[in-house]
Amino acid sequence: MITTSALQVRYGDTTALHPLDLDLPAGRIYGVLGRNGAGKTTLLSTLAGFRKPSAGTVTFDGVPVFDDARATTRICLIRDDGGLGDGTDTLRDILALAAMLRPGFDSVYATELMDRFALPRKRTLRTLSRGQRSAFGIVVGLASRADLTMFDEAHLGMDAPSRQLFHDELLRDYVRHPRTVLLSTHLIEEQSPLFEQVLILHQGRLLLREDVDDLRTRGVSVTGPQAVVDDFVFGLTVLGERQLGPTKEVTLFGALDEEHRTLARRYGLQLGPVALQELFIHLTGGAA
Amino acid sequence: MSRWPILRYLLSQHLVFLVLFVAGGCLLALLVLPVFLLFTPITMSAVDVGGQVLFWLAAGYGYGAAGLLATMVSHGRTRREFAWQYPVFQLVTAVVLAGLLTGVYAAEALLYRLAGWTRHLQDQRIFDAGDHLLIFVSYLCMLAICLATGAFVGTAFYRWEGGGVLALLPAAALLAYGGAMTGFFTLPFARLAISGAPTMLAVTVAAVAAGWALLWASVRDVSLRTRVAA
Amino acid sequence: MFDDRSPIYRQIADQIKGDVLRGVLAADDQVMSTNQYAAYYRINPATAAKAFQHLVDEGVLYKRRGVGMFVHAGAQQRLLRQRRERFFTEVLEPMAAEARALGIPVADIVARLHQLIPGDSR
Numbered sequence: 144m145i146t147t148s149a150l151q152v153r154y155g156d157t158t159a160l161h162p163l164d165l166d167l168p169a170g171r172i173y174g175v176l177g178r179n180g181a182g183k184t185t186l187l188s189t190l191a192g193f194r195k196p197s198a199g200t201v202t203f204d205g206v207p208v209f210d211d212a213r214a215t216t217r218i219c220l221i222r223d224d225g226g227l228g229d230g231t232d233t234l235r236d237i238l239a240l241a242a243m244l245r246p247g248f249d250s251v252y253a254t255e256l257m258d259r260f261a262l263p264r265k266r267t268l269r270t271l272s273r274g275q276r277s278a279f280g281i282v283v284g285l286a287s288r289a290d291l292t293m294f295d296e297a298h299l300g301m302d303a304p305s306r307q308l309f310h311d312e313l314l315r316d317y318v319r320h321p322r323t324v325l326l327s328t329h330l331i332e333e334q335s336p337l338f339e340q341v342l343i344l345h346q347g348r349l350l351l352r353e354d355v356d357d358l359r360t361r362g363v364s365v366t367g368p369q370a371v372v373d374d375f376v377f378g379l380t381v382l383g384e385r386q387l388g389p390t391k392e393v394t395l396f397g398a399l400d401e402e403h404r405t406l407a408r409r410y411g412l413q414l415g416p417v418a419l420q421e422l423f424i425h426l427t428g429g430a431a
Numbered sequence: 432m433s434r435w436p437i438l439r440y441l442l443s444q445h446l447v448f449l450v451l452f453v454a455g456g457c458l459l460a461l462l463v464l465p466v467f468l469l470f471t472p473i474t475m476s477a478v479d480v481g482g483q484v485l486f487w488l489a490a491g492y493g494y495g496a497a498g499l500l501a502t503m504v505s506h507g508r509t510r511r512e513f514a515w516q517y518p519v520f521q522l523v524t525a526v527v528l529a530g531l532l533t534g535v536y537a538a539e540a541l542l543y544r545l546a547g548w549t550r551h552l553q554d555q556r557i558f559d560a561g562d563h564l565l566i567f568v569s570y571l572c573m574l575a576i577c578l579a580t581g582a583f584v585g586t587a588f589y590r591w592e593g594g595g596v597l598a599l600l601p602a603a604a605l606l607a608y609g610g611a612m613t614g615f616f617t618l619p620f621a622r623l624a625i626s627g628a629p630t631m632l633a634v635t636v637a638a639v640a641a642g643w644a645l646l647w648a649s650v651r652d653v654s655l656r657t658r659v660a661a
Numbered sequence: 662m663f664d665d666r667s668p669i670y671r672q673i674a675d676q677i678k679g680d681v682l683r684g685v686l687a688a689d690d691q692v693m694s695t696n697q698y699a700a701y702y703r704i705n706p707a708t709a710a711k712a713f714q715h716l717v718d719e720g721v722l723y724k725r726r727g728v729g730m731f732v733h734a735g736a737q738q739r740l741l742r743q744r745r746e747r748f749f750t751e752v753l754e755p756m757a758a759e760a761r762a763l764g765i766p767v768a769d770i771v772a773r774l775h776q777l778i779p780g781d782s783r
Contacts, residue, residue, distance in 0.1 A: 171707065172705055184657065188654070188655065192504070192509075193504060193505075193654060193655040194654040194655065195652045195654065209652075210509045210510050210511055210651075210652075211509065212507075212508065212509045212511075212512060215504075215507045215508065215509055216507045216508070217507070218507060219506075219507060220505075222657065224657050226501055226502070226505050226655065226657075227502065227505055227506070228502050229495075229498055229499075229502065236444070240440060240444075240502070240506065241506050243436050243439060243440045244436045244437070244440065244503065244506040244507060244508055245506055245507055287506075287507070289507065307703070310703050311700070311703065314699055314700050314703060314705075314706070315700060317706070318696045318699070318700070318706055331665075332665055335665065336663060336669060336702075336703060336704040336705065336708070337703065337704070337705055338705055339705045339707045339708065355705075355708075356668040356669055356670055356671075356708055356711070357668070359665065359666065359667055359668045359669070360667065360668055415666075416666035416667055417666065418664070418665040418666050419665045419666075420665065
């Protein structure tokens with residue numbers, strides 16, 4: 144279990160992460176969503192001990208994460224920047240390095256993944272394409288078999304088939320070696336089926352944390368004549384609205400009770416589900 | 432899992448590379464040497480002239496410590512582990528390279544004698560051509576100081592970015608007085624009247640310890656940067 | 662595969678119920694394991710597990726410890742009964758409302774239904 148208490152991160156005058164209390168029980172796959180600059184990378188970096196909290200604590204099974212080998216050897220954060228080795232190192236050397244530094248590293252599995260992603264072992268890190276570098280990060284991240292494995296947009300630059308391979312391997316290895324996984328992503332539609340829970344960050348705060356399947360029921364769109372819709376949504380949580388001529392569509396947050404459903408039927412209003420991505424857009428301030 | 436992973440990695444990969452690199456450099460010099468003979472008779476010790484390059488290479492290599500630290504942390508190791516295993520590696524490296532250079536001095540002496548060349552060292556050297564113990568200690572001290580200095584300057588720039596400039600002050604002092612002490616480079620204002628291997632070793636221990644203290648100050652709570660991806 | 666507008670566990674459950682209803686999955690047939698299902702459809706295993714638990718609770722599937730999940734013998738009949746009950750409220754009533762709005766006479770609808778479902782012209 145990873146626990147933060149009053150965790151706060153500041154860069155000079157700007158607060159990247161406002162005080163955050165979070166418990167993430169082990170053995171689940173969490174999605175971390177948020178717009179650019181919402182604090183995703185800051186949060187993951189701090190959870191991994193890459194960065195020291197400005198205030199508050201992060202512990203992993205009770206052990207402080209910052210600079211304590213009992214915790215850090217069990218944590219792996221893969222970022223999109225290829226920071227796994229020197230640019231002049233070959234992939235083979237970096238894998239050998241990881242095997243020396245990581246207690247649980249599985250070199251056989253790493254080799255298997257290298258083949259699957261068709262990565263050239265003798266090439267150096269700096270000569271890889273963006274997508275290849277991301278794929279290599281995923282190889283290291285999965286083969287590290289860390290109890291807490293985090294991918295911070297580790298799929299950047301990967302084409303659709305490679306991403307699919309990533310998702311397949313992630314699930315396959317997660318089932319064989321259960322662990323806690325955090326994935327930060329903008330690919331909501333594509334990756335949300337992988338998650339059990341989502342954390343939505345917005346402007347350095349945790350906006351929402353929920354089972355992703357529950358979240359899929361949380362949005363309702365109401366469509367009908369403007370005046371009727373306005374009446375109907377009075378007192379409900381309105382996330383956004385659009386108008387086309389006399390017709391209005393309003394996106395509501397929170398499941399509708401039976402009374403409202405009956406009412407909607409009587410007034411001839413159309414109720415519809417809201418896709419996760421759309422809900423996310425509305426929750427984080429709309430498409431501004 | 433085996434212990435001291437960072438140290439094991441550095442010794443098995445980096446040290447091997449450094450030794451091969453330096454040995455290769457010496458061999459290359461040996462091949463180039465006869466070319467000079469075409470123009471002028473040889474009177475100077477080649478290794479004594481060329482050996483100085485090593486210190487700048489050592490400082491430059493030490494400068495890469497920050498990148499190395501970032502890599503270690505990315506693979507789940509701690510700054511604490513790095514801060515003691517890396518200096519141990521530097522020490523071993525200094526001993527091995529100083530030994531290598533001393534061996535080259537000895538081999539060169541033999542070569543010159545066979546060829547009938549005269550062999551002078553540079554004036555400011557504190558050791559004589561045949562004093563292999565003092566040659567070893569001088570190289571050891573200067574290499575250790577250069578490696579430690581490079582490392583804390585590199586990590587200071589990583590940690591404080593522009594503010595790392597301040598680290599250049601202690602760095603310059605360490606290099607100037609280290610150079611004066613070992614006789615590898617002398618500046619008019621930096622002179623040390625130190626003689627004998629034991630005193631030199633004692634001063635080096637203090638200097639290197641200061642370098643490592645500064646290294647620790649730079650890395651103890653440093654945040655990993657997000658490297659700008661190309 | 663699955664859409665993002667309703668809980669995936671429910672979509673899985675509906676899909677399996679559909680298979681049982683159509684007889685694709687017969688009584689005492691074994692269904693895929695949670696992990697196989699998760700891997701095949703690239704979904705979180707907990708989501709698949711939730712769907713299966715749902716189906717066990719509803720009496721569509723039963724568990725055999727250490728072996729897997731199987732289709733309940735009476736499941737098809739029970740689902741058929743449920744669907745028939747829901748047919749009038751969920752399918753026919755909206756259709757009737759639509760027909761009235763469009764002014765389609767009942768006789769036309771009945772005639773078309775006879776065409777669509779021959780053999781049943783009582």
